[in-house]
Amino acid sequence: MPRKLVVGNWKMNGSLAVNADLVSAVAAGLPCAGELPGQVDVAIAPPIVYVAQLRQLIDKKNSSLALAVQDVSAAASGAFTGDVAASMVAEFGVRYAIVGHSERRKYQGESDSLVAQKAVAAQQAGLTPIVCVGETLEERDAGRALAVVAAQVHAVLMQSELDVSRLVIAYEPVWAIGTGRTASPEQAQEIHAAIRHQLKQLSEAAANTAILYGGSMNAANAKQLLAQADIDGGLIGGAALKAQDFLAIVQAAQ
Template sequence: MQQRKKLVAGNWKMNGGLAANAALLDGVLAGLGAPACGVAACVPAPYLAQVQARVAGSALALGAQDVSAFASGAYTGEVSAGMLVDFGVAYAIVGHSERRQYHGETDATVAAKALAALDKGITPIVCVGETLAEREADQTVAVVSRQLAAVLTKLGDKAAAIVVAYEPVWAIGTGRTASPEQAQAVHAALRAQLAEAGEAAAMQPILYGGSMNAANAAQLLAQADIDGGLIGGASLKAADFLAIVAAAG
């Protein structure tokens, strides 16, 4: 029986510096070895070259935190998928709740970014998630299904090449975490939606992205449809990140 892929991706967000990055990467690579799952670090754009050089030949893949929906042109401040390819980027986060909230990204924008990444051979990590108000209104599944549907419709048969990350907005950076049962329920709904796009899509990883850390990772990752994590704060501490990778293995 085919096994679903597993992935642990660190999202450094707007953190880091040349010295801090070097120390963090040294710690991660010293303990990473040959992990049983995919492992990636999604780093701020100014540090792509530094991280590319440091992770070369290792099991740590390089990821970006965003990608433009456009290939080139008069889009000041944007970074295209083609530019990311120059740095060996394997993954790009699209639709993170912070991009949706602070930069006004719509479902259509997220779908366009996912397609732009795929067209250059970069795997988009498509983020979906509900706010606390939406959860309390019992709209969780409706919200995440709408967000994912926009991407699946845009991608068509390319949908089998994406990674999905469920990140309840109310659990990001707050210290609050969905219970394993709450997270599993949403992951199961997302899995069923992916299955409608085809058997290959259903085999893609669905990551949990709501304050997963070294203490709660094993319990979350034991759930049937949680295939890894999109890790925020814990990815900035080598020991914590490695503990999560070990739990995913």
């Protein structure tokens, strides 16, 4: 069974002052680095410009809290104005890179194939990609949720350079993100089980890939969602901006 993982996606929120307060409060509720680790790995994904600030703060507190980024370039370097390479964030001790978040698929037009290339680029720099997949409401209503998610996962798994033992998948139904409308534990489990099956068909190592749920997970609904057999953690948006709520979700994952 994969280790549980809870990741806070801060999206485009924060400031030097707000980040300092939030990370102090989150770190205070987690084990120190080098202490016996808890049952759950915990990471935060701030806006990229704050990675250096948060690296310093986390190190100063000797916290076990890991860093993630919200996106990376599919390219290693070069003429890609505004992009950031995975190797650059790796220099700051970043452990995970979220790729293919539905907001990037929607607003930046990212395709399944670009997302898959980003996952490979993240791994090549030593990061663990967290690949987001999920159907829209129209797709769910048309009975296509399983097929849409399977195609998104397939695009990543068919990359020959991909190391499936260093991969995280996050199932985030688009209709549940930031809407306050959560997938029921049964709805989420159905998709997670299908993703697990798809991974297992590839290899035994892939069966150990953590599959996170994301979409309006909060302190009140986390326990039930995380109790499902194939839900290995959470990707948390809104609730990650309040330390108390975020830590309650981490607690629910224990």
